[in-house]
Amino acid sequence: AQSVTQLGSHVSVSEGALVLLRCNYSSSVPPYLFWYVQYPNQGLQLLLKYTSAATLVKGINGFEAEFKKSETSFHLTKPSAHMSDAAEYFCAVSGGSGTYKYIFGTGTRLKVLA
Amino acid sequence: DVKVTQSSRYLVKRTGEKVFLECVQDMDHENMFWYRQDPGLGLRLIYFSYDVKMKEKGDIPEGYSVSREKKERFSLILESASTNQTSMYLCASSQHREGRTGELFFGEGSRLTVL
Numbered sequence: 001a002q003s004v005t006q007l008g009s010h011v012s013v014s015e016g017a018l019v020l021l022r023c024n025y026s027s028s029v030p031p032y033l034f035w036y037v038q039y040p041n042q043g044l045q046l047l048l049k050y051t052s053a054a055t056l057v058k059g060i061n062g063f064e065a066e067f068k069k070s071e072t073s074f075h076l077t078k079p080s081a082h083m084s085d086a087a088e089y090f091c092a093v094s095g096g097s098g099t100y101k102y103i104f105g106t107g108t109r110l111k112v113l114a
Numbered sequence: 115d116v117k118v119t120q121s122s123r124y125l126v127k128r129t130g131e132k133v134f135l136e137c138v139q140d141m142d143h144e145n146m147f148w149y150r151q152d153p154g155l156g157l158r159l160i161y162f163s164y165d166v167k168m169k170e171k172g173d174i175p176e177g178y179s180v181s182r183e184k185k186e187r188f189s190l191i192l193e194s195a196s197t198n199q200t201s202m203y204l205c206a207s208s209q210h211r212e213g214r215t216g217e218l219f220f221g222e223g224s225r226l227t228v229l
């Protein structure tokens with residue numbers, strides 16, 4: 001069975017500091033991995049996705065994530081936080097031919113301090 | 115631009131009422147999903163549909179039903195709303211590609227309050 005664990009339900013960083021949001025997954029098949037962002041009272045928007053091509057994936061708004069199979073991790077990073085990055089971030093996994101399901105983590109709320 | 119539209123952003127209903135949440139996508143996607151989002155619990159799948167008139171239960175289908183009569187439209191129905199169904203409901207769609215689903219495209223969400 002697939003699962004996703006996001007470490008830290010709340011993360012605070014100062015403006016200009018490194019953002020690191022952690023995601024570990026469990027999958028018995030090569031996974032597809034996603035990071036989504038949700039701004040208040042809105043739906044989720046895709047930040048980036050890993051689909052078995054390059055292990056370092058670049059997304060929108062300066063975010064990137066690295067797929068590390070040995071660590072079963074897909075952590076999200078951004079070199080310099082901006083106030084507009086304050087939002088909730090969700091990691092998700094899908095996998096297996098014929099599967100339609102995605103498993104989401106419980107989310108990490110990012111706060112950016114001025 | 116691709117779009118998933120949910121008919122109501124905010125609803126307030128009374129216990130026992132029948133509630134319809136409508137979702138329309140304009141991307142010709144095969145797959146459509148209804149999720150429920152609650153603080154600390156992330157997104158939980160209620161139902162999904164991989165084709166017209168086809169549906170499958172997700173992780174928390176109890177108290178809900180769905181309808182997909184047309185490819186672009188997926189409706190979530192609460193036959194008799196209860197207070198524990200107060201939540202944010204998110205509709206999403208995805209395209210089936212290479213035998214697997216692509217990324218999800220989400221609507222803006224429908225925040226339902228049941229009094």
